[in-house]
Amino acid sequence: MKITFPRMGNTHIPIKALLQGLKLEVIPPLPISKKTMELGVKYSPEYACLPLKINMGNFIETLDQGADTILMAGGWGPCRFGYYAQVERDILKDLGYQFDIVILEAPDSRLSELFKQIKKLGKNVSLFEVCKAIKFAWYKLNTVEQLEKKLEYILARVADKNAAEKVYNNGLDAIDKAGCYEEVAFALRSTLNKMEKLPHHNRILLKIGLVGEIYTILEPAANYNIVNYLGRLDGEVIRSIYTTDWINDHLLGGKIKKSNHQHIINCAKPYLNYWVGGHGQESVGSTVDFAQRNYHGVIQIGPMTCMPEIVAQSVLGKVSDEYGIPCMTMYFDEHAGTGGIYTRLEAFMDMLQRRVMEHNKHKFDLVAGRN
Amino acid sequence: MQCYLGVDIGSVSSNFVLLDQLGRLHTKIYLRTEGNPVNAIKEGYARIKDSLSDNITLKGVGSTGSGRNLAEVLLGADVVKNEITAHAVAASHKYSDVKTIIEIGGQDSKIIILKDGIVNDFAMNTVCAAGTGSFLDQQASRLNIAIENFGTRAVKSRQPVRIAGRCGVFAESDMIHKQQMGYPVEDIIMGLCEALVRNYLNNVGKGKKIEEPIVFQGGVAANTGLKKAFEKILNASINVPENYEVMGAIGAAILAREHIEQNKTTTSFKGEKFILDGDFKTSSFECKGCPNLCEVVQIKRDAQPLAYWGDRCKKWETSLDSQCRLKIV
Numbered sequence A: 001m002k003i004t005f006p007r008m009g010n011t012h013i014p015i016k017a018l019l020q021g022l023k024l025e026v027i028p029p030l031p032i033s034k035k036t037m038e039l040g041v042k043y044s045p046e047y048a049c050l051p052l053k054i055n056m057g058n059f060i061e062t063l064d065q066g067a068d069t070i071l072m073a074g075g076w077g078p079c080r081f082g083y084y085a086q087v088e089r090d091i092l093k094d095l096g097y098q099f100d101i102v103i104l105e106a107p108d109s110r111l112s113e114l115f116k117q118i119k120k121l122g123k124n125v126s127l128f129e130v131c132k133a134i135k136f137a138w139y140k141l142n143t144v145e146q147l148e149k150k151l152e153y154i155l156a157r158v159a160d161k162n163a164a165e166k167v168y169n170n171g172l173d174a175i176d177k178a179g180c181y182e183e184v185a186f187a188l189r190s191t192l193n194k195m196e197k198l199p200h201h202n203r204i205l206l207k208i209g210l211v212g213e214i215y216t217i218l219e220p221a222a223n224y225n226i227v228n229y230l231g232r233l234d235g236e237v238i239r240s241i242y243t244t245d246w247i248n249d250h251l252l253g254g255k256i257k258k259s260n261h262q263h264i265i266n267c268a269k270p271y272l273n274y275w276v277g278g279h280g281q282e283s284v285g286s287t288v289d290f291a292q293r294n295y296h297g298v299i300q301i302g303p304m305t306c307m308p309e310i311v312a313q314s315v316l317g318k319v320s321d322e323y324g325i326p327c328m329t330m331y332f333d334e335h336a337g338t339g340g341i342y343t344r345l346e347a348f349m350d351m352l353q354r355r356v357m358e359h360n361k362h363k364f365d366l367v368a369g370r371n
Numbered sequence B: 001m002q003c004y005l006g007v008d009i010g011s012v013s014s015n016f017v018l019l020d021q022l023g024r025l026h027t028k029i030y031l032r033t034e035g036n037p038v039n040a041i042k043e044g045y046a047r048i049k050d051s052l053s054d055n056i057t058l059k060g061v062g063s064t065g066s067g068r069n070l071a072e073v074l075l076g077a078d079v080v081k082n083e084i085t086a087h088a089v090a091a092s093h094k095y096s097d098v099k100t101i102i103e104i105g106g107q108d109s110k111i112i113i114l115k116d117g118i119v120n121d122f123a124m125n126t127v128c129a130a131g132t133g134s135f136l137d138q139q140a141s142r143l144n145i146a147i148e149n150f151g152t153r154a155v156k157s158r159q160p161v162r163i164a165g166r167c168g169v170f171a172e173s174d175m176i177h178k179q180q181m182g183y184p185v186e187d188i189i190m191g192l193c194e195a196l197v198r199n200y201l202n203n204v205g206k207g208k209k210i211e212e213p214i215v216f217q218g219g220v221a222a223n224t225g226l227k228k229a230f231e232k233i234l235n236a237s238i239n240v241p242e243n244y245e246v247m248g249a250i251g252a253a254i255l256a257r258e259h260i261e262q263n264k265t266t267t268s269f270k271g272e273k274f275i276l277d278g279d280f281k282t283s284s285f286e287c288k289g290c291p292n293l294c295e296v297v298q299i300k301r302d303a304q305p306l307a308y309w310g311d312r313c314k315k316w317e318t319s320l321d322s323q324c325r326l327k328i329v
Helices: A012-021 A034-043 A050-064 A080-094 A111-121 A127-155 A161-177 A181-197 A214-218 A226-232 A243-251 A261-268 A280-292 A307-323 A339-367 B037-051 B068-075 B083-094 B133-142 B147-154 B168-181 B185-203 B224-234 B244-263 B272-277
Strands: A002-004 A069-073 A100-104 A206-212 A235-239 A297-303 A327-332 B002-009 B013-020 B025-032 B057-064 B100-104 B109-115 B118-124 B214-217 B280-286 B295-301 B304-309
Touching (some): A002 A050, A050 A080, A050 A214, A111 A127, A206 A214, A206 A226, A206 A280, A206 A339, A214 A297, A226 A235, A226 A339, A280 A307, A297 A339, B002 B037, B002 B068, B002 B244, B013 B037, B013 B244, B025 B037, B025 B244, B037 B068, B037 B280, B057 B068, B057 B083, B083 B109, B083 B214, B133 B168, B147 B224, B168 B185, B214 B244
Parallel strands (some): A002 A069, A206 A235, A297 A327, B002 B057
Antiparallel strands (some): B002 B013, B013 B025, B100 B109, B295 B304
């Protein structure tokens, strides 16, 4: 059995480790390239959202490489994602591919079910080995995320942005290749060290909250690398979704680490009191949370036609007015021209920067006893 | 006299202005880009140079518009800014209390909301280019009206016809239908103006509080029919600045002045020999470094490469200089 799975941000690193731990032959998805996009767009329904198209591209590429089993997540609720796996299976079968598909359904707080599903995947592995694989994958996931957070923090501050990105990419590679705890820890430590040594600039720093749909937030190819782009404009990005938090909240019932999910949901009230599918309610709640923590601005992103995000967007205007925090919404689809996207982002950052400068001037005037 | 050059390379027009140190307009040049921004920059600069008298020195250069990076490479701009900031700066320079800016250009339309002279909110058209200069150009030529006379013809209308403004294609088929029914051209084009204003307010201006004073700028502000339609639908008075068509370039020049004065630096302007004597060529190739196959654009002056852009990994962009530079493509 040669197993493959869709790509989403850096999750391929821990997922690969997990599957290898289950003694499976893994064909990891290729980085999302123009070719992936082209294949996906060609074989997907035109009106489907971008993540499905990218998934399709991923699968076709790996099936062509000889994969015979696809691991895919399922889901339920108003978001179309729950139906992705089924649609993808049908399209791929129609295209003549021979494969099995394993759909992991999110058990929502019943850990044992997920565990059973994962155990069933492995061939001839003991319970002990399954536990070991899960633990190691979780460790890798946490390290990867630490690195991601560090980059978000450091990219806004360093003078040489290219160097920071390079160190980060090399660090990810090292973690991916690491086969044991010590190697992972070493890769993390040395990368963090290198990042900390990079010299900083002294320009104005902006704190940006990034909210929206999970796939678009996690996968740089689906958001035109918005995190790095903002970082290059001296914006420190904090996302509303990190993979470990999501797994903790939605798969493990918040049992494995401290969760602020309930706080975010409470924040969404009274603007959006109901679960509208996807991350609509979280987008609103996180925006309120970012505003309360004095962030300079919030950017909401999602794939074009994303229903939960459209619902959230219609509420965000009010949040923005009441908290006085600038919010901008961007939907992504397959564009070749990125000019429009980057012009908007640059204008947004410019606006925030001028607000900060005005604010500082005002504060300075107050201190100096002027009006 | 010391002057600042502002350059706005747009999809349809390329504009050049010279401002003196007090921000007064000295020269303005409005050219059609005609799909060749490199030529437009060269020609624009040549014309600016003709208007320069001996006692003028260039203290700084600012560029904006979708071709702003190209302008930076060719001219050596001190400031490279997006159109929104440039337009806002220019409008609040002229009208210090402006609260709403309506800017309609060749392919973009924008709304900018200002509070106390700084941008508070903005939006750009996303899905539909109805109502922008290109669409009006197309419709004018279909009706055989010179685009310059479009507005004056429109305001003669007494009874504008109703045209669907939801989408450019629907607007066009509605227009054809009304034409075949025999409505006078004036009423049809005024109806189109009103439809486009509704489209603008629904698509670009949605959810924004449009407060007076309102400034209407960009090439399309030449169209008095649209101005009248905005006034009618918003029930407010609309200011069209004297130099409405070059406001982006004016903004860029002001930003260049701010930059030079604040940082007390000298301009990185590359000099007229560099622009006028060189033969600039752009070419593109597919980078085979990874499966991404990025389309990389290369700009050469004679045989010397000046800039690369378009690669996701920045391998090419950063190949020419070791210092970190921001390239927005």
